[in-house]
Amino acid sequence: MSAIDDLKKAVIDGDDDGAREYAAACIAAGVPAMDAVNVMGDALRELGVQFQNMEVFLPEVLLATDAFKAGLAVLEPELMKAVDGAAPAKKIKAVIATVKGDVHAVGKDMVATMWTVAGFDVKNLGADVDSEYIVKAAEEFGADIIGLSALMSTTIPHQKEVIDFLEAKGLRSKYKVLVGGGSTTPQWAEQIGSDGFSKDAVEAVELAKKVMGV
Incomplete structure (x- = not known):
């Protein structure tokens, strides 16, 4: 599998270390940060549907959410490049x-x-x-x-x-x-x-x- 596929699987599996590792691998492979974030979001949306259908339970969703946050922390510096323009003069x-x-x-x-x-x-x-x-x-x-x-x-x-x-x-x-x-x-x-x-x-x-x- 590619790094981005591995990243999605790590989130689904609730694997914090894997999410960090594959998020870094995505950056190294030149995957746009928002693409990586969106894939992690897709993983959580899939789990959300499964949760509503009672196919998975809250602990699994919470573990996946933690893995998402772990991957996001790695991707966050790259996300700054997706924001157009400098910070506003007045702090909103x-x-x-x-x-x-x-x-x-x-x-x-x-x-x-x-x-x-x-x-x-x-x-x-x-x-x-x-x-x-x-x-x-x-x-x-x-x-x-x-x-x-x-x-x-x-x-x-x-x-x-x-x-x-x-x-x-x-x-x-x-x-x-x-x-x-x-x-x-x-x-x-x-x-x-x-x-x-x-x-x-x-x-x-x-x-x-x-x-x-x-």
Whole structure:
């Protein structure tokens, strides 16, 4: 198998050391970093489907997620080359979370990484995060952007719930709220009154810059 195939298998197998080794091998072979990241993401999406079908269980998904993060750490310096332009003059501050009831963190972590390498100051709140806590964290961090990820159709209403909390507290105008995730669509993003939708981590950088006017 090629290095990129080995990398995908290492993630599926939850093999941290293998993910690091094959991520490095991909770089050495000239594989674009985002191609390697996308292959790791494909591995986790396949496991996610298997998890929903009860063909694999949560420990296997968590091990695969750790392997993804191990490979991502190796690829991160190369990812900087995928971000167009220098860091903005004003340090953009963002909080990002997977909404309540949703434990999927891979896509959200990719966005957090890409925002970081683009020069943003990012606070990653993790997965399955309560809506009110997301708002509180944004206030305490002094965020400009709130990023909300949801993979499952049953959890995307919590993206709207965060916006509703902001409205109720008179805080909506302070933040650009960006949404994404497997079940999120541009139509849904518009329906709930968010400031934008991105389909992947690279696009999330350009979207964040656009809504912040940089």
